[in-house]
Amino acid sequence: MVTRQPDVDPAVAATADDIEAMRIRGAATIADAAAEALSTQAKRSDATAPDVFERQLRAAAKTLYETRPTAVSLPNALRYVLRGMDGESVSALRDATIARAEEFQRELARAQTTLGTVGANRLRDGDVVMTHCHSTDALACLEAALEDGKEVEAIVKETRPRKQGHITAQQLREWGVPVTLIVDNAARRYLDEADHVLVGADSIAADGSVINKIGTSGLAVNARERGVPVMVAAQTIKLHPDTMTGHTVEIEMRAESEVVSDEERRTITGDADDGLVVANPAFDVTPPRYVDAIVTERGQFPPESIVTLMRELFGEMTGEPWEP
């Protein structure tokens, strides 16, 4: 459970629980939900003094921030909204915060649509795309290609342990895209039939490394060996400004229960129930040399040049998202 801050509205706490339990998941969706939650906190605040209002909003941001560590879209969203919290009275602060959250959500949606059109330009009629996990940014590229009248097919990795590939497969089938669903271990074999690997990102580091669902790096290495280009679809909200000052991106470790049931654990260890460690990292790091292009709403970039865009958009940022 997330540590609850005092004065945080129950609706914000519920959003934090949903993010932590992955009922709300995926970097862009988490960012959208976080902005919405801050707006809700602003709407429902019972503060009568501006400093109390601000304290409540910062407490809400901290509660949301502590849910999952890897997707930088979460702190980036919190920072963006809190920076718009401006005014001399509670009502001015409330209006400004709500307007800022709405602006963030609008820009997020717009960025994804624009990014989709950029990514679609890389896809040709008849292409076969291999996907990993479920990324709304990656799907935006496929949706835009379909809208351009291109026919595409997809090889969808199921993505253990939580099988987010099923969500991707479901969305693609709704759009009428032929889908071949494969287990993760079959990826190398099926790369021979793929024209692109298309994945999303939770964070992008200053050196162009891509942090995304566990298994992305292995897929990218295999794709390079097979000569299949790797395209990463990532709005600029996924750029991790702290990495410009040498910080690393924390990789979330999730519960062992996602990998083995209690019964399976007992079968492995017997009654002793010791000596078995189940490691379940949720994300991994793909070095820039295995990535062909990072597709953003500002155009496509070779990974090594992404730091220029990062500096332009974020400057040198320090401090926790909820700090003034």
Ligand SMILES: O=C(COP(=O)(O)O)[C@H](O)[C@H](O)COP(=O)(O)O
């Ligand atoms: O790794 C994941 C989701 O991981 P999880 O299921 O653990 O949240 C997605 O590829 C990115 O978040 C990008 O998604 P989007 O493009 O929708 O932001």
